[in-house]
Amino acid sequence: MSYREEIDKYHGMPVPAKPKSLDLYATTSIIWLNCWVLATFMVSACYLWVWIRRPPQDAGAAPYSTTARSAAIHTLTPSAAAQLFREFDRVNGDNAYSYRPWLGFSERPYHSSMVNIDGAEPLPTRRTIQARDSAPSQKTIWLFGGSTQYGWGVPDSQTIASHLATILSTDQTRYNVVNHGHTFYFSSQELILFMTLLRHGQKCDLAIFLDGLNDAFQGPADYPRFTETTAAGFLKEEEAASRAESTGITISPSFPPREILNGLRRRLFRPKAAGETEHSAPIRYDPASIYLFNISAAQKMADAENIKAAFFWQPTPFDYIRGAEQHRNAFFSPIVPIPTLNNVVRLNARNRDFHFIGDVFSNETYEDMYVDRTHYGDTGSRMVAQAIARDLRADGLVH
DSSP: OOHHHHHHHHHTSOOOOOOHHHHHHHHHHHHHHHHHHHHHHHHHHHHHHHHHHSOOOGGGSOOGGGTOOGGGOTTSOHHHHHHHHHHHHHHTSTTOEEEETTTEEEEOOEEOSSOEEEOOSSSOEEOOOOOOOOOSEEEEEEEEESHHHHTTTSOGGGSHHHHHHHHHOOSSEEEEEEEEEOTTOOHHHHHHHHHHHHHTTOOOSEEEEEESHHHHHHTTOOSOTTHHHHHHHHHHHHHHHHHHHOSSOOOOTTSHHHHHHHHHHHHHSOOOOTTOOTTSOOOOOOHHHHHHHHHHHHHHHHHHTTOEEEEEEOOBTTBSSTTHHHHHHHSOGGGTTHHHHHHHHHHHOOOTTEEEOTTTTTTSOHHHHBSSSSOBOHHHHHHHHHHHHHHHHHTTSOO
């Protein structure tokens, strides 16, 4: 039989029927493949959306040494000031803070020629350069506050604490000043730190609180910085516990599709907060009221422990200084109402040992007083210490 005849014979044969099971398998495979492709596309789109919408991290911020101004450090040469600012770059590195129970966080110990953070309990403390030590009487002062009290941007010898130790100490009395100021701290954290020190049996003769700037930064939020980070760590612990106890699948709250769905649910089905009506805003904390409560509570604790206390509302570049309005407008929204907050605190602080020194820079220039946008240089720190010492002596709190 010829090749052509073979082909014709083959074409004339009946084609066997395809099994129905193969059709079902092919259809199911195509559906599953399309579902996986669609799911992969949707999850990838969610990751991209969350990545685009997520706020930028502080890690990308410029080093401190590129923004600090050596003109506000009058006691150092420009090259020495530049070295100092590089030290603060290292202090503010990736591993700058550690978790602290009750208090939230603190700086880690650090040592260099101009910046020293010494290990202490319950928190490390910025080193104070103490004054003469031959006086017959020794008294201890604790200073509380945020980064301005801590001395961000100045060497150990030029912090408010070091200036105050020099100004107050005499031949009769040496004041040992302990700097309990910490970056980002505000009056609520300082109150807890004061209570923690007393609870652990530590004692001082005088406690001084310097506040204002960070209380304004807090706005209506009465919780420490890095609270979100701490909460994220707690969520991870919860997820680990859920996975250990569950035989099913646990989906992390940070999984982008879940983040987006939770956001939609909150928008569509947001429950009313306590005290919130259909046309009212959620309850917000008033920073002035919180500050006034905190100093009242600190005063009562000090009285109970036979400790003197004094409270100071600090100067800022956003009020009572030339160019204040310009500095407010160049900053960001939480700072704009600071003159109102200054007035409210000044008029309503009934504490017997409250002192408003927010106007101490009224006749000065921003460039001379501030080493960066908000922190005092050496002259600014000295002037604040002088104002504190003046009021302490006027009230008979120091000799």
